[in-house]
Each structure stands twice: as C-alpha cells, then as structure tokens.
Amino acid sequence: LTTPAPDPSQAYAVFRIPRLHLRVPVAEGVGRRSVLNKGYVGHYPGTGQPGGAGNFALAGHRNSHGEPFRYVDRLVPGDTVRVETRSAVYTYAVDRTLRQTSARDSGVIARVPRSSVRPAFGYTAPGHYLTLTTCTPEYTSRYRLVVWGKLVSARPR
Known part of the structure; x- marks a missing residue:
C-alpha cells in the first residue's frame, strides 16, 4: 500500500490534521513558486512516500x-495526521517535536x-516516519520547527 512518486509540482494526496481542522493538498516538491506559494504542502523529493518505509517528509x-x-x-504526542491518496488512507501519530x-x-x-x-x-532505527x-x-x-510522527495504520480506499 505505498504511493508511487508523482510528477513534479503535481498534487497527489490530501493532508489532514483533524485537531487543527486542516485539510490541504500535497504536491511533489518544495519549490516556493511551483508548490509552497500555491498553498500546498510540499513533499521533499527523495524522501519516502505515504505509507512506505523511511521518512515521508513535508x-x-x-x-x-x-x-x-x-x-x-x-x-502534541498522540495527535493524528492523515494522508489520503487515491488508493489508501495513512494515519500517523505525532510523537516528537524539535x-x-x-x-x-x-x-x-x-x-x-x-x-x-x-x-x-x-530516531535511531528504521521505521515508517512522517516529518513536518x-x-x-x-x-x-531563520530556523525550522520540526514535528515527527510514526505510521499507525494504512487502509485501502
């Protein structure tokens, strides 16, 4: 149940944080003009895809x-984050903040x-991570705020 890499600047998933009432498209790339300035959340190229092993970084x-x-x-730890693709819904639980x-x-x-x-x-061991x-x-x-979570469920649509 992993998502294939999409084309650059293409929206391919919906990112949701229920507690913050946030719902926003995820697009491939982190370019300001091509992705972030359009209001999308951007996926760091070369990092994992939703549900996959490694780090799905946004x-x-x-x-x-x-x-x-x-x-x-x-x-806060325990808050859920959902990533919805055409084929599946992935839920991550927040557990760490830098x-x-x-x-x-x-x-x-x-x-x-x-x-x-x-x-x-x-973290020190391989896993299924989410980084915001x-x-x-x-x-x-000037600086970056980082929130991390771990995959807790993956279900087909």
Whole structure:
C-alpha cells in the first residue's frame, strides 16, 4: 500500500490534521513558486512516500500562502495526521517535536530522521516516519520547527 512518486509540482494526496481542522493538498516538491506559494504542502523529493518505509517528509508555509502549517507547533504526542491518496488512507501519530533547528539541518528529513544539529532529537532505527517542517519563529525563515510522527495504520480506499 505505498504511493508511487508523482510528477513534479503535481498534487497527489490530501493532508489532514483533524485537531487543527486542516485539510490541504500535497504536491511533489518544495519549490516556493511551483508548490509552497500555491498553498500546498510540499513533499521533499527523495524522501519516502505515504505509507512506505523511511521518512515521508513535508514542508509548508507558516505565515503566508494559505499558511497550512500555521499551528503545527500546537501538535502534541498522540495527535493524528492523515494522508489520503487515491488508493489508501495513512494515519500517523505525532510523537516528537524539535522546536528549533537550523534551516540547513538536513538530518531531520533523512530516511531515519535525526537532527544533525541537535542529535538528541530524532530516531535511531528504521521505521515508517512522517516529518513536518516549517519556519520558526513566526514571520521569519531563520530556523525550522520540526514535528515527527510514526505510521499507525494504512487502509485501502
């Protein structure tokens, strides 16, 4: 039940966070003009796809262009996140947050996500992960806020 890689800039899933009343399309890529500035949540190319092993990593604006990740800092362990594709619905449970790291901390979107700046944050073993990244503090792009979760269910549509 994994999703194949879509074409660049193409919306291919719906991202939902029930507690935040958020529902937004997911598109391939994290380019500002081609994806993020259209109000989409962007999938980091080269990271896993929904439901697959590894890390399904997403980026979203916090304070502009629909601000889909405006309130992700309010997520707490146990909150659910759903990713709906044509073929399946994947549910992830939030379990960790890194409140601030470098904008260049590529470890947070690695196959086994772990901060390369603050190595106490992240995971140490392979799994089925979800990573959400956005800018912090609000109205700046100086640092990144990272929220992680693990896959808890996958069901066909």
